[in-house]
Amino acid sequence: MIDPHLHHVPRLGRYPSRFRLAGTPVITVMLGSFLTALPVIAQSAILPPFGLLILLSWRLLRPELWRAWIALPLGLFDDMMSGQPIGSAVFLWTLALVCIDWIEHRMVWRGYRQDWLIAAVATIFCISGGWFFARITGGGHVSFSLVAPQMVWTILLFPFVVRQCARIDRWRVMA
Template sequence: MKTLAKSKRRQRHESPFEQGPRRFASHLPWVSILVASSLAILPFMSMRGWWPDFGLLMLLGWRMQRSDAFPNWYAIPLGLANDLLTGHPIGLSVVTYNFALLMIDIIDARRMWNYWWSEWLVAALLVTFAELLQWFVAYVQDAAIPIKALIPPVIIMIFFVPIALAIASALDRYRLRQRRGAKP
């Protein structure tokens, strides 16, 4: 009887941060990417198209913070959902997301150390590639978009990279129930 009371007392006083992963923890990465992609349907108006691709930023944030958060094939349904939510031609985000994940995996395999500035540089290059690919697809479809119209979204996305990395890190700590600075 005493051991039962002690175990109940111990359970009550345990910190929720040290109990292991939360239920449905494996779903949090892709759900957060879908939520970030759905920010494109908010009723903001822009004459110049400055709205960045937040889905791509969250995808990069998750992949750079934790490479085992989801498998690479998740890029296909996530890219398709992003295409449907943002109005891109179907398959454009699928190609962009797959390319981004493959490039991050190749770079991570070659890099010896991870530095904050190197992750930011890789994300900046991938964001620039994604915007150039969107511009090229629009150009092929005879959409008259000047190339300088890419400058605001690229700059905004490059400055949002650390924020996306921080959000992905905070969500990862939440899903794994870890305190900041706690030893595993």
């Protein structure tokens, strides 16, 4: 005898909502950018730019998901959360995504190691550019050697973050 209160809804033929499909990656990048606003006390920049890391992970994992212009609003949100000069992440993230698009159109196929290399170069570019913009806008005279550990930590953390984005992506497309 089947209990009428236990209603089984088949998942075949159902699709996830548009908000779930389009909003989940954006929300995860914004949450990553929000992590820089947490009260962490340190002598130097050790916390990786999670917003950038998640943006690169989504872009390399799902190239069809976003166009390069998505870096404009997400970079602005990151600038507001991180305290960087307004427009620095907007410019750097957009340039990084445009370069990734350019590389993607030139490569016949890409593997995991190429994605890691692309993310490493984009990370070094964005962190160096952020350091440069902070320096020229009067954010202090911080030595570049103080942000180098942040770059290394961010590059080493990329495989973990892209794996988490893949896990979230499986949930995102599941009906």
